[in-house]
Amino acid sequence: MRTAAVVGTGLIGTSVALALTARGVTAYLIDRDEAAARTAAALGAGTFGAPPAPVDLAVLAVPPAKVAEVLEEHQKDGLAQAYTDVASVKGRPQAELTARGCDPTSFVGGHPMAGRERSGPRAGRADLFDGRPWVLTPHPATRTAVLRRGLELVRLCGAVPVVLGPEAHDRAVALVSHVPHLLATLMAARLCDGEDFAVRLAGQGLRDVTRIAAGDAGLWTDILATNAEAVAEILGEVAKDLDAVLGALRTLAVAPAGPARSRPAAELTALLRRGNTGHARIPGKHGGTALRYSSVRVVLRDRANELARLLADASLTGANIEDIRLEHATNKDAGLVELLVAGESAGRLAADLTRREWTVHV
Amino acid sequence: MRTAAVVGTGLIGTSVALALTARGVTAYLIDRDEAAARTAAALGAGTFGAPPAPVDLAVLAVPPAKVAEVLEEHQKDGLAQAYTDVASVKGRPQAELTARGCDPTSFVGGHPMAGRERSGPRAGRADLFDGRPWVLTPHPATRTAVLRRGLELVRLCGAVPVVLGPEAHDRAVALVSHVPHLLATLMAARLCDGEDFAVRLAGQGLRDVTRIAAGDAGLWTDILATNAEAVAEILGEVAKDLDAVLGALRTLAVAPAGPARSRPAAELTALLRRGNTGHARIPGKHGGTALRYSSVRVVLRDRANELARLLADASLTGANIEDIRLEHATNKDAGLVELLVAGESAGRLAADLTRREWTVHV
Numbered sequence: 001m002r003t004a005a006v007v008g009t010g011l012i013g014t015s016v017a018l019a020l021t022a023r024g025v026t027a028y029l030i031d032r033d034e035a036a037a038r039t040a041a042a043l044g045a046g047t048f049g050a051p052p053a054p055v056d057l058a059v060l061a062v063p064p065a066k067v068a069e070v071l072e073e074h075q076k077d078g079l080a081q082a083y084t085d086v087a088s089v090k091g092r093p094q095a096e097l098t099a100r101g102c103d104p105t106s107f108v109g110g111h112p113m114a115g116r117e118r119s120g121p122r123a124g125r126a127d128l129f130d131g132r133p134w135v136l137t138p139h140p141a142t143r144t145a146v147l148r149r150g151l152e153l154v155r156l157c158g159a160v161p162v163v164l165g166p167e168a169h170d171r172a173v174a175l176v177s178h179v180p181h182l183l184a185t186l187m188a189a190r191l192c193d194g195e196d197f198a199v200r201l202a203g204q205g206l207r208d209v210t211r212i213a214a215g216d217a218g219l220w221t222d223i224l225a226t227n228a229e230a231v232a233e234i235l236g237e238v239a240k241d242l243d244a245v246l247g248a249l250r251t252l253a254v255a256p257a258g259p260a261r262s263r264p265a266a267e268l269t270a271l272l273r274r275g276n277t278g279h280a281r282i283p284g285k286h287g288g289t290a291l292r293y294s295s296v297r298v299v300l301r302d303r304a305n306e307l308a309r310l311l312a313d314a315s316l317t318g319a320n321i322e323d324i325r326l327e328h329a330t331n332k333d334a335g336l337v338e339l340l341v342a343g344e345s346a347g348r349l350a351a352d353l354t355r356r357e358w359t360v361h362v
Numbered sequence: 363m364r365t366a367a368v369v370g371t372g373l374i375g376t377s378v379a380l381a382l383t384a385r386g387v388t389a390y391l392i393d394r395d396e397a398a399a400r401t402a403a404a405l406g407a408g409t410f411g412a413p414p415a416p417v418d419l420a421v422l423a424v425p426p427a428k429v430a431e432v433l434e435e436h437q438k439d440g441l442a443q444a445y446t447d448v449a450s451v452k453g454r455p456q457a458e459l460t461a462r463g464c465d466p467t468s469f470v471g472g473h474p475m476a477g478r479e480r481s482g483p484r485a486g487r488a489d490l491f492d493g494r495p496w497v498l499t500p501h502p503a504t505r506t507a508v509l510r511r512g513l514e515l516v517r518l519c520g521a522v523p524v525v526l527g528p529e530a531h532d533r534a535v536a537l538v539s540h541v542p543h544l545l546a547t548l549m550a551a552r553l554c555d556g557e558d559f560a561v562r563l564a565g566q567g568l569r570d571v572t573r574i575a576a577g578d579a580g581l582w583t584d585i586l587a588t589n590a591e592a593v594a595e596i597l598g599e600v601a602k603d604l605d606a607v608l609g610a611l612r613t614l615a616v617a618p619a620g621p622a623r624s625r626p627a628a629e630l631t632a633l634l635r636r637g638n639t640g641h642a643r644i645p646g647k648h649g650g651t652a653l654r655y656s657s658v659r660v661v662l663r664d665r666a667n668e669l670a671r672l673l674a675d676a677s678l679t680g681a682n683i684e685d686i687r688l689e690h691a692t693n694k695d696a697g698l699v700e701l702l703v704a705g706e707s708a709g710r711l712a713a714d715l716t717r718r719e720w721t722v723h724v
Contacts, residue, residue: 171557276550
């Protein structure tokens with residue numbers, strides 16, 4: 001990749017542009033808010049304004065609700081050979097761009113799993129994505145060359161590519177990002193009514209629980225609204241647990257000492273233990289890739305869209321592709337692809353792909 | 363203070379003993395689990411076993427449900443001149459010790475607002491309380507000399523004394539500690555059901571929100587059960603907000619693009635903004651005492667229980683005493699006391715105390 005355009009120079013767009021520029025890619029910076037693009041350019045993120053010729057890749061760093069509209073606009077004006085986005089939600093934008101009649105062959109969805117509670121170009125950092133997962137969600141029609149360009153972007157930004165279907169992605173981020181954001185917000189909102197002397201007793205626990213509640217309310221409304229179904233599903237489960245806890249606490253509030261307290265207390269303990277168990281599942285700071293996957297290695301023949309076709313076939317088998325690695329000592333669009341999956345599903349994936357006439361190395 | 367006993371050598375008890383020993387106090391370590399007390403002694407926290415004569419202060423570092431029982435036991439065997447505890451809840455233990463017929467004159471409730479998600483003597487640290495608030499909740503009958511001993515303990519541990527009534531304390535910690543713990547737990551519990559690839563996408567936001575969910579389930583059951591009423595009250599408000607969010611999300615999940623989305627989206631934005639506002643109220647890491655208080659200085663006459671009587675009178679005026687400082691160049695139990703309160707309530711407190719025949723310096 002020699003040239004790129006970044007459309008939207010907020011925190012993420014500016015960070016992408018800084019990373020690309022640092023790796024020698026010529027980045028063009030576009031934003032409806034001209035001042036933001038000029039600020040990003042002044043910070044060394046690239047050149048202000050539209051490129052003189054179509055770039056290798058355009059990164060649409062706009063809110064989820066704007067992705068389809070901005071893609072349509074730039075596909076029409078021929079901004080780039082390939083397009084990706086960085087929105088936190090993938091299903092609805094993909095449906096919208098199909099509905100608008102955008103060309104899906106030159107687009108691959110993307111979501112770098114990095115962020116800060118700050119926003120705007122000045123918060124941008126070239127190392128924002130270092131070691132972080134970056135999900136790519138190819139459309140069944142996405143051309144192999146376009147997916148490879150997305151993988152190259154991820155690599156240039158120092159992130160770890162994870163290939164998922166849009167729905168699997170949206171369920172996952174509802175769990176690890178959107179619902180946590182809402183719970184942090186619900187806690188922080190309670191502090192509005194708290195007495196001064198109470199809030200002043202705050203310790204590190206409260207600070208940690210509520211840190212992400214400082215995020216931009218407008219942007220988060222957009223994210224949550226765009227992923228409403230998946231978020232509501234998990235939040236509904238939280239509400240059930242919360243009601244059970246509330247019932248136990250209300251019983252304890254009136255129960256005298258003795259056996260009347262043992263059942264509601266046991267309910268609290270059971271929830272607290274589930275919390276311990278769930279917490280223990282979170283990988284360490286750089287554990288996202290340190291966990292053991294099994295790899296299934298597949299030969300790619302030298303044909304158009306072969307990689308996209310492989311990923312579509314893999315997702316039809318029900319396997320979750322956690323990571324993908326391309327062997328570099330290969331032809332341009334062929335060679336060996338390593339698909340990383342949870343250990344127990346590797347055998348089935350290999351068998352299913354073989355049945356679909358892929359050549360699988362075990 | 364020359365001698366102290368620490369009953370219960372878990373994280374907090376061991377940390378108190380380490381801090382006291384470091385300041386030259388002879389600390390005796392007592393625990394029903396002899397191995398824990400011996401471990402704490404081996405870590406340099408003091409001397410294993412009961413003291414040869416009554417100590418100046420006994421610190422009961424046992425779970426909230428055990429405070430009254432352990433106080434009764436040690437008042438009977440004459441362990442100390444004065445007693446305090448470190449339990450996270452104050453109202454119910456105080457009611458229990460009254461019910462058991464313990465002597466309230468030699469007891470002052472205490473709660474150092476410091477903790478870690480780790481537990482046990484090996485997690486203890488002499489600096490655990492540095493700069494942290496340490497709430498003291500004197501009983502109306504608490505002798506002045508006993509309250510002063512509590513204040514001395516707080517100072518020796520490097521913490522900042524805050525004097526509150528037991529109920530005000532319990533409401534405050536429900537808000538800044540117990541409800542946050544439950545929300546972190548509710549989030550972490552959801553991860554039990556999450557798919558592997560989803561949990562592996564976890565970022566720092568999820569880590570922060572759930573960090574305290576690693577806490578000891580048994581200890582937290584005890585804390586929550588003991589403060590059930592105050593926790594249920596705040597959690598009930600959280601449940602109402604959560605139900606509203608869930609309603610908005612479910613509407614958004616089915617609403618087509620356009621005006622049908624604007625009202626539920628506005629509801630989400632309103633909650634997210636309240637989260638921003640509440641989050642902004644949390645003081646910085648060492649902001650608990652950096653905030654500006656007004657001080658009301660009161661002359662203490664040389665009479666028994668004068669300080670406890672002053673604090674009881676002050677709490678009857680409705681003022682929240684945020685901090686208390688004793689002038690040291692005074693007689694043993696008399697002198698000048700500085701009460702720190704929120705700026706707007708200083709005038710009223712001074713007037714009320716004057717009416718109650720205290721000599722107030724303005």
